[in-house]
Amino acid sequence: MQRIILAVVVGMISFSAVTAQTNNKLVAASIARGKTVYLQRCMVCHQADGGGVPKLNAPLDASTAVNGSDISKLVKYIVKGLNDRIEIDGEFYANAMPAADDLKDQQIADVLTFIRSNWSNKAGPVTLTQVKQIRSKLK
Amino acid sequence: MKKVTPISVFACLFISVLLSAISTSAQNIKPDADNAGLTLPTGFAALKVADNVGRTRHIAVNKQGAIYAKLERLDNGKGIVVLKDTDGDGRAETKTSFANYIGTGIAIKGNYLYAASNKEVFKYALNENGDIVDENAAATIVTGLIDKGQHNSKSITLDNAGNIYVNIGAPSNACQEKDRTKGSMGMMPCPILDSAGGIWQFKVDQFNQSYANGVRYATGLRNVVGLDWNNQLNQLFVTQHGRDMLNNLYPEIYDTTLSAELPSETMYAINKGDNAGWPYVYYDHSKGKKMMAPEYGGDGKKTVEDKFINPAMAFPAHMAPNGLLFYTGNQFPARYKNGAFIAFHGSWNRSPLPQEGYYVVFVPYENGKPTGKWEVFANGFSGKTVVKNPRDAQHRPCGLAEGPDGSLYVSDDVKGTIYRIMYQK
Numbered sequence: 001m002q003r004i005i006l007a008v009v010v011g012m013i014s015f016s017a018v019t020a021q022t023n024n025k026l027v028a029a030s031i032a033r034g035k036t037v038y039l040q041r042c043m044v045c046h047q048a049d050g051g052g053v054p055k056l057n058a059p060l061d062a063s064t065a066v067n068g069s070d071i072s073k074l075v076k077y078i079v080k081g082l083n084d085r086i087e088i089d090g091e092f093y094a095n096a097m098p099a100a101d102d103l104k105d106q107q108i109a110d111v112l113t114f115i116r117s118n119w120s121n122k123a124g125p126v127t128l129t130q131v132k133q134i135r136s137k138l139k
Numbered sequence: 140m141k142k143v144t145p146i147s148v149f150a151c152l153f154i155s156v157l158l159s160a161i162s163t164s165a166q167n168i169k170p171d172a173d174n175a176g177l178t179l180p181t182g183f184a185a186l187k188v189a190d191n192v193g194r195t196r197h198i199a200v201n202k203q204g205a206i207y208a209k210l211e212r213l214d215n216g217k218g219i220v221v222l223k224d225t226d227g228d229g230r231a232e233t234k235t236s237f238a239n240y241i242g243t244g245i246a247i248k249g250n251y252l253y254a255a256s257n258k259e260v261f262k263y264a265l266n267e268n269g270d271i272v273d274e275n276a277a278a279t280i281v282t283g284l285i286d287k288g289q290h291n292s293k294s295i296t297l298d299n300a301g302n303i304y305v306n307i308g309a310p311s312n313a314c315q316e317k318d319r320t321k322g323s324m325g326m327m328p329c330p331i332l333d334s335a336g337g338i339w340q341f342k343v344d345q346f347n348q349s350y351a352n353g354v355r356y357a358t359g360l361r362n363v364v365g366l367d368w369n370n371q372l373n374q375l376f377v378t379q380h381g382r383d384m385l386n387n388l389y390p391e392i393y394d395t396t397l398s399a400e401l402p403s404e405t406m407y408a409i410n411k412g413d414n415a416g417w418p419y420v421y422y423d424h425s426k427g428k429k430m431m432a433p434e435y436g437g438d439g440k441k442t443v444e445d446k447f448i449n450p451a452m453a454f455p456a457h458m459a460p461n462g463l464l465f466y467t468g469n470q471f472p473a474r475y476k477n478g479a480f481i482a483f484h485g486s487w488n489r490s491p492l493p494q495e496g497y498y499v500v501f502v503p504y505e506n507g508k509p510t511g512k513w514e515v516f517a518n519g520f521s522g523k524t525v526v527k528n529p530r531d532a533q534h535r536p537c538g539l540a541e542g543p544d545g546s547l548y549v550s551d552d553v554k555g556t557i558y559r560i561m562y563q564k
Contacts, residue, residue: 039491041387043490043491044383044384044386044387044488044490045487045488047487047490047528047529047530048490048491048527048528049527049528049530049531051528051529051530051531052529052530053487053529053530054529054530054553055211056487057487059530081317081320083318084288085287085288085289092288094288094289094290094291095289095319096289096312096318096319097319098317098318098319098320098321099317099320102321
């Protein structure tokens with residue numbers, strides 16, 4: 001009996017190690033795809049270092065909005081754009097952000113996963129399921 | 140012993156008075172050991188008049204040498220800072236502040252100080268010492284101007300016939316139906332031009348003027364931040380921020396390198412009624428042509444020959460000319476007289492290429508026309524050899540002013556440093 005329990009425990013551990021590994025690989029792939037989207041669509045304003053442009057375009061690096069647990073706003077900014085002058089971390093940013101509603105759900109998940117894990121950001125990945133759910137409520 | 144006449148005594152006194160005045164002029168002011176971190180042409184030196192003043196946009200200097208700096212963010216609830224050098228060492232010893240609004244434009248003409256918020260222009264009387272008579276007695280001469288965040292700063296300059304000129308920037312990149320959005324066409328005609336995207340002229344001695352009382356003096360100017368009245372030519376000159384994002388919006392026409400280099404930043408000599416063509420055209424300095432904007436049918440090749448004015452001078456793209464000043468002093472060598480200084484705030488949309496600008500440029504003039512060549516006059520504001528990302532710049536030049544002794548003052552809107560540049564043989 002003890003042997004069986006041991007075998008089950010060992011099996012569970014190795015299974016979760018494998019899923020963690022698979023998960024890491026999936027996240028790494030998402031980050032890589034997200035980087036491509038970032039370079040094409042976001043970098044011109046938000047900059048290569050994610051620092052944005054003082055007073056014009058909001059920084060993504062070290063931003064509380066980007067690193068927060070509520071990702072619905074982030075998805076909304078990408079899909080709907082932003083036309084109002086916005087205040088983030090006590091600073092105002094004047095430029096309009098165009099809507100990127102041509103991006104697929106997966107691309108939005110990827111670019112957000114890239115942004116939230118890049119530079120000094122250490123927030124968790126954003127999944128396709130999360131983006132789908134948030135986006136469906138936006139329409 | 141020679142007889143001392145009353146006249147020679149008077150002459151001696153007069154000379155000693157002159158000498159005491161000279162002792163506080165630029166020749167005898169000790170510059171900072173590192174020239175305030177700036178690289179300058181031979182013979183020039185610089186010092187920091189003040190540091191951490193706030194986000195200083197434009198500046199004005201009165202006849203006594205006091206500096207009025209307009210802030211774009213309130214500092215202790217105040218939006219205009221007054222700096223005075225009381226001991227003649229070139230550095231400000233006293234700092235006071237007043238006015239409860241943010242903004243960019245500030246100018247002194249005659250016995251008045253004019254200052255702009257992002258919607259209004261105010262006027263204050265100055266006394267014989269160049270001080271504000273009553274800080275709380277601001278007269279509103281212009282009100283109700285458009286402020287939608289983007290390109291909302293109002294710059295001002297005055298002519299010699301009782302008029303003030305105000306820039307009203309277009310709250311848009313290229314007048315697309317949806318701003319900065321790929322695939323969105325340009326609106327025809329661009330409705331923004333009715334109330335923005337140009338220079339408006341108002342009277343200095345009338346109150347509460349708005350669009351109905353003002354004259355749209357020039358149009359087709361996307362966002363002018365630097366403007367100055369050239370007293371030698373009796374003409375308005377402006378520097379325009381050209382449009383952004385050609386590559387993002389039209390990647391099939393413009394690659395990232397073309398998008399970093401186009402369109403030109405431009406300086407225009409303005410006559411009443413002029414149209415510089417935004418949003419329908421942009422200027423390409425490599426071709427020397429006005430190009431049809433892609434939102435209005437352009438393909439990167441179609442030029443527009445007539446209709447709109449040509450720039451007096453064109454510069455590489457996106458460098459953000461925020462301050463313009465025609466130099467009228469005698470302190471600098473003769474070639475600088477009546478030439479133009481331009482403060483380039485520095486670019487942000489040239490990535491993946493390095494950013495450009497972050498310096499003060501000199502444009503030589505001969506016989507009332509630019510010679511066509513410009514040169515970097517003061518560099519080193521950013522503290523970096525190459526600025527990759529805008530937030531790395533330690534200082535960004537924004538406003539320019541000439542002191543009574545011919546020194547050139549430069550403001551920085553990152554840390555609020557005020558620089559004084561002097562010629563010392």
